Amino acid sequence: MAATWVRKKAIEKIKWLRSLDDKHNFTLVCSDLSEIGTYAKVDNDVFRLLKAHTPGPYTYILDATSEVPRLLLHPKRRSIGVRVPDHRITHALLAALGEPLMSVTLIPVGDDLPMNDPEEIRERFGAHLDAIIDGGACHLDPTSVIDLRELPPKIIREGRGDIAPFVG
DSSP states (O other): OOOTTOOHHHHHHHHHHHTOOTTOOOEEEOSSHHHHHHHBOOOHHHHHHHHHHOSSSEEEEEEBOTTSOGGGSOTTTOEEEEEOOOOHHHHHHHHHHTSOEEEOOOOOTTOSSOOOOHHHHHHHHGGGOSOOOOOOOOOSSOOEEEEOSSSSOEEEEOOSSOOGGGOO
């Protein structure tokens, strides 16, 4: 059964806005560790790492379960990014929806940094968006991305999250 929260039109719009191909990794923003376990395969060692570092500024790459809609999967690896942020507005949205959010950083084509100013986003993309939630400007530094499909972990991107616990 397909997840009700995945909308092909929305995924296509995001791909168009960011000029993404079908190989781009999307992230599921989850409310807590138990929700991660629904969408990603998590053994005891990985669970301990996740428990120690969530919520926080990390995105974890894990093998996806069959609950992840195909639209969100990397086509060759069957992996998914997951994260549990420490942000009150995101948690309020997750609680209201009762399901995860699909996420991708808004880095326009030709830019090196993500957009984080709601007014700039409205000016540039407002005609193509259904809603903009103004929670103030976000961090410019992205999350640290940690591949936990095999241990030891592999650092994909160093960002706001301290990578020291995942190396060595």
